[in-house]
Amino acid sequence: MQEVYAVATIKDVARLTGVSAATVSNVLNGKRGAASEAKVQEIFRVAQELHYRPNSLAKNLKLQRSNTIGIITEDLTVFNTPEIVNGIEEYCEEQGYEILLANMRLFKRYNNNLTDTPEHAVLFENTTRNLMAKQVEGIVYIGYHCRPIAYLPPDHIPFVYAYCFPKSPLYPYVLFDDEKAGYQVSKALIEHGHRNIGLISGPLASLNAQARLRGAQKALYEAGILYNASTTLYGDWNRESGYQCAEKLLDMGVTAIFAFNDMTASGVYACCIDRGIAVGRDIALFGYDNLNIVEAYVPPISSVEPPLREMGYKSAELILAQIRSREPLPTMAHSLDCTVYVRGSVCAAPPAAD
Amino acid sequence: MQEVYAVATIKDVARLTGVSAATVSNVLNGKRGAASEAKVQEIFRVAQELHYRPNSLAKNLKLQRSNTIGIITEDLTVFNTPEIVNGIEEYCEEQGYEILLANMRLFKRYNNNLTDTPEHAVLFENTTRNLMAKQVEGIVYIGYHCRPIAYLPPDHIPFVYAYCFPKSPLYPYVLFDDEKAGYQVSKALIEHGHRNIGLISGPLASLNAQARLRGAQKALYEAGILYNASTTLYGDWNRESGYQCAEKLLDMGVTAIFAFNDMTASGVYACCIDRGIAVGRDIALFGYDNLNIVEAYVPPISSVEPPLREMGYKSAELILAQIRSREPLPTMAHSLDCTVYVRGSVCAAPPAAD
């Protein structure tokens, strides 16, 4: 088996400069007066030449801290995850912290069957303890979609949930404000004169969908528009269900459709094309997620962009705050604002017939 | 600053079971006859109770090997990268190896200006040495698109390039077979009766584009179709240039368009819609990359899927082979096959007028 390829150690630097390892360590760690000016110069020179850097394992073991936080991703290939990771990395870089990433690959492993099973619990626990065995000082857990997570970390390790939240609210979590976005979208449609707006929600059980629905109702209420239960349909987040729901809504004569995700909106679009209805002229359409598919349409689909990078950044702030304060944080829920993009798919409502 | 939260060490297990640390180590590492049956049971029991796992830093430091390979990503948020990472993880999991991921965030850092500058070289070197300081046994470098990389790793550390390749072919690299895919796509179009096929390449300098072009020419040649330079245009990979190129090609009367990526194909689609030309009926269209936007169209765009997971898997095989053999590998270039998806956007050519 492989030994480590040749890498310079502190002893090499010590030997080549004729001082002790202790002195090299002191000098390289910037301790003033650890050696004469000449020695200092030489130590730096030799260290440079040998490309010396302290062995990270040895250093962290000795110091009993790693300057590292762990990230657990439920699945790195889910489209939102990398951008959240990026936000975490950004803050950590600013703070001189390092990252250790553990990807659970839940999708590949369990065929996208993501309820909290005992099997999952074992994997969670394992992944967490693996990171702890590497002395990470805290962990950010990134869900693949917003939902409650039963798993709680052991041993009071500093922990933050991003894009999901703990069933028992014992640790901070970072989400985005679905209700506000739902409100803003609906308000935008109302301001374009729409009063008969079809909603294609996700499944009733989805918390995201519920929050968006609340936002939409609030906007309707404020505008004095009577809520019409029959024009609120519950889809399955996918294109097919978008198509089917669109058929019903179009039959009911809505002038605008707010689909709660872009895939659904894409299905709506397809239905409109098939019926010869021009999106952005005959009907207004809004999606959610701001996937790159929305720009593929002519006119492009209006949509809502979740603040992924910011969620990562915020999560990192929270984890470092926990680490530094050594106390649980006062505020648990952190909700960040989405960006609403009104694009060509949103047109004014036709002159009211009523 | 944070000390490590309370975690059981081997000493704790030793103390609670009344044996020495050495015995605990021996028992837990499966050394037969290291202790009496009763002791063995007890050691396992206590270890379990305390959730003991060996401190990874201490263990690796001691053993001078980490059972870990490093992954350097140029940018984790580029759409192809996570799937490649996944493939690597899959193989490593099978082999009992761990992963350490370092994301250079080239996009965020340098605004997508990705030539090999000295600035980059410093970042590469730094990232590599950082991983080496953690005793990774080898490194897989994942480019964000296929191109030659000037950077070579130091100290003969086992190294593999994925989705890119080293300017000096001193290390193995894993790509996908653009030429073959270009050939297959063109052949598929020809078999549908098309003889006047427009190509929208990427920039002339792109190696991917060149290879796809070679494949296309081969197919034309085999079919006895005269290569027509005027129906080969060089775009910029984006939607706008796709639109513009499509205008020209449609004016020239092509019956099929092979766009060398999906964004370009998306621009072509937009142009066709604007002109009232039905893709999949009046004209055939092929893209490349198999982004999720291709399914958003009705009919969906035919496209080519690069074997991302497989590339990752292969890279991992190659890095472990290097690590285990302690020798450079004989074969440097590894090219994997893409999957070609013929979808509704491909129709038969109209009856020949010539």
Place this chain on the structure above:
DNA sequence: TTGAAAGCGCTAACAT
């Protein structure tokens, strides 16, 4: 200004 020594948690060679 410099270095010897101890120890982080672990494993392995070598006693007993």
Place this chain on the structure above:
DNA sequence: ATGTTAGCGCTTTCAA
């Protein structure tokens, strides 16, 4: 069957 010891590479206290 079990333990003692040494040492991986590093930092830090303390003494010189």
